[in-house]
Amino acid sequence: MSKVYLVASGKGGTGKTMFAANLGSSYAQKGYKVVIVDMDMGLRNLDLYLGLENKVVYDVYDVMTGVCKIKQALIKDSRFENLYIIGSSPEREKGDLTPLHVKILCEKLKTDFDYVIVDAPSGIDDGMVLASAGADAAIIVATPEYAALRDADMVDREVLKMGIRRRYLIINKLSASLMNAGCIPSLQEITNMMRARLMGIIQFDTNINLSTNLGEPIVLKRDTYIQKNFSNIVDRFIREEITGSLR
Ligand SMILES: Nc1ncnc2c1ncn2[C@@H]1O[C@H](COP(=O)(O)OP(=O)(O)OP(=O)(O)O)[C@@H](O)[C@H]1O
Numbered sequence: 001m002s003k004v005y006l007v008a009s010g011k012g013g014t015g016k017t018m019f020a021a022n023l024g025s026s027y028a029q030k031g032y033k034v035v036i037v038d039m040d041m042g043l044r045n046l047d048l049y050l051g052l053e054n055k056v057v058y059d060v061y062d063v064m065t066g067v068c069k070i071k072q073a074l075i076k077d078s079r080f081e082n083l084y085i086i087g088s089s090p091e092r093e094k095g096d097l098t099p100l101h102v103k104i105l106c107e108k109l110k111t112d113f114d115y116v117i118v119d120a121p122s123g124i125d126d127g128m129v130l131a132s133a134g135a136d137a138a139i140i141v142a143t144p145e146y147a148a149l150r151d152a153d154m155v156d157r158e159v160l161k162m163g164i165r166r167r168y169l170i171i172n173k174l175s176a177s178l179m180n181a182g183c184i185p186s187l188q189e190i191t192n193m194m195r196a197r198l199m200g201i202i203q204f205d206t207n208i209n210l211s212t213n214l215g216e217p218i219v220l221k222r223d224t225y226i227q228k229n230f231s232n233i234v235d236r237f238i239r240e241e242i243t244g245s246l247r
């Protein structure tokens with residue numbers, strides 16, 4: 001059954017868009033049909049991270065306000081068999097959009113895609129509430145710092161309040177040396193602090209930073225430790241969808 005994953009965070013810059021782009025790419029590499037929807041209105045990055053910025057004609061705002069059909073806003077990533085994005089609107093103004101608009105969009109996308117991945121704005125304000133409207137589960141991306149984790153837990157609370165019971169955690173930008181030196185919270189501390197279930201850890205790696213700058217999802221480079229890590233994260237989610245609480 002199709003799933004809508006919300007990718008959210010407390011603080012900005014934790015790696016949501018990087019994660020959404022590579023999660024979607026990894027699912028697509030495994031043969032699933034995926035659409036990543038950029039719901040970070042005004043601060044869009046997804047198109048850039050996938051090198052598709054020149055292809056955006058219609059955006060998610062246009063779809064939801066009826067300016068165009070879904071089909072017209074879908075941009076295919078030619079490097080993958082079945083990966084599409086819908087770009088975000090450059091306009092910050094989203095006053096006439098309601099959670100119902102988003103819910104309906106997600107329901108429609110679910111009829112045609114195995115996975116809908118929604119890249120949300122950071123924090124817990126209206127933009128995030130809007131982005132979360134059609135989600136079956138939330139993936140909270142946090143960096144391993146006390147402040148980021150506390151903010152991530154606030155997001156966790158908010159999404160739960162909005163009725164999203166399945167919440168997962170990704171720790172991004174982890175530095176093994178800092179963790180080994182005891183300068184940042186240990187994994188044990190992180191799992192004790194957070195109610196969302198830890199599903200993956202991504203190391204800080206300048207190659208990831210380069211990949212977003214170049215518009216090339218890092219998982220395109222096969223058999224690297226990062227690509228394998230993403231592949232394992234996706235397998236964990238798939239197991240959760242088949243046998244776990246995300247059925
Ligand atoms: N694991 C990583 N290692 C190194 N750099 C990373 C990693 N993850 C993300 N980055 C870099 O961090 C920056 C922020 O990432 P990204 O834009 O994905 O965060 P975001 O949470 O979507 O930010 P925003 O809140 O502004 O939407 C980018 O320059 C990206 O390349």
Ligand SMILES: [Mg+2]
Binds near residue numbers: 040045
């Ligand atoms: Mg982002």
